[in-house]
Amino acid sequence: MRLLIIVFIGQFLLSAAPAAAACGNGPGGFDAWLDSFVAQSPRYGLDPGTVQAALRNVRYDPKVIRLDRNQKSFKLSFEQFYAKRVNDAMIRKGQKLLGTHARLFNAIERKYGVPAPVILAIWGLETNYGAFIGNMPVLQSLATLAYDCRRSDFFTNELVAALIIVQQGDMSPADMKGAWAGEIGQTQFLASSYVKYAVDYDLDGRRDLIRSIPDVLASTANYLAQHGWRRGQGWGPGTANYDVLTQWNRASVYVQTISVMASRIGG
CATH class of the missing domain: 1.10.530.10 (Lysozyme)
Structure with a gap:
């Protein structure tokens, strides 16, 4: 049953694209965007109570935007x-x-x-x-990038996936620390990849x-x-x-x- 749920969610993420409200290029509209996202969370298959609790302390993070604009290594x-x-x-x-x-x-x-x-x-x-x-709060990074206009649809999808991980009980919001763009874990999975490809190989009941x-x-x-x-x-x-x-x-x-x-x- 769990596998079927994961497959369904993986398919759902592909179509769960539109951002919750108008994107922005600065912190001014972030709180309104976040409130709108929480209100619309059921359309993504999310429980509003879980989403509200997970995003309670999330703030717009200008450091994430600076890092997004400064990818020189590649x-x-x-x-x-x-x-x-x-x-x-x-x-x-x-x-x-x-x-x-x-x-x-x-x-x-x-x-x-x-x-x-x-x-x-x-x-x-x-x-x-x-x-x-990485030690940056994944949900805060993803919410910031989902609100930002440069790749709003892409990161809204990743934010939804990260919240699905929380909702399924694989990770708590506090545990969800990673790189600036929201990559999670020792091989830096995007949240959508985590939902679709992570496995509980040690059979402890959660994909960690x-x-x-x-x-x-x-x-x-x-x-x-x-x-x-x-x-x-x-x-x-x-x-x-x-x-x-x-x-x-x-x-x-x-x-x-x-x-x-x-x-x-x-x-």
Whole structure:
């Protein structure tokens, strides 16, 4: 039943696009926008009481807007980006974790077909293997970006997804801390991806991409598998699996970095 609910919600998110009220380019209209969003929350399949409680302390965050307007890393060349984001210590740590979690990685590959070095590369590149998952309030970041006119529809969808995560009991609003654009957990899932692809691999009754390493790694593999990962094949440029990696992050320097990191970790 839970799987059917998740599938339904995933389909619903695709059509739950319109913003609650007029977007804005500054803090002036944010409170009115938020009140309107809460009032219209049932149209997204959300419980208004849950939404009101979750968003009670949310405020417009100018820091999020500054960061949104200042994404320079993806304009670097691959060599510059790789040198900035990866070093030998990260590769060695990935290789060590490959041994530490060998049994878990083997089980995940049997189920999803995605090899450990690829998952480790994503884990390392996103958060240095869980060391830096972000400490910004996800709901506040997403509400700010949903209100902001630049990508209002996209982030309204992400805000709805984040509230579905709360409503399902996977995370509390207080636990929901992440990167400035609302990415959650050790491999930085967007909230909509969390709803659709996160799995409760450790079978504790909740999908926890912050604290549960089994859930983190299996969910990352599930995401790639659901996007067409081909079992037993490589992941270098020109392969079908390289194309799958572009579904994780469309920036070419990012995809190339994952590919190279995975090859180095795997030896």
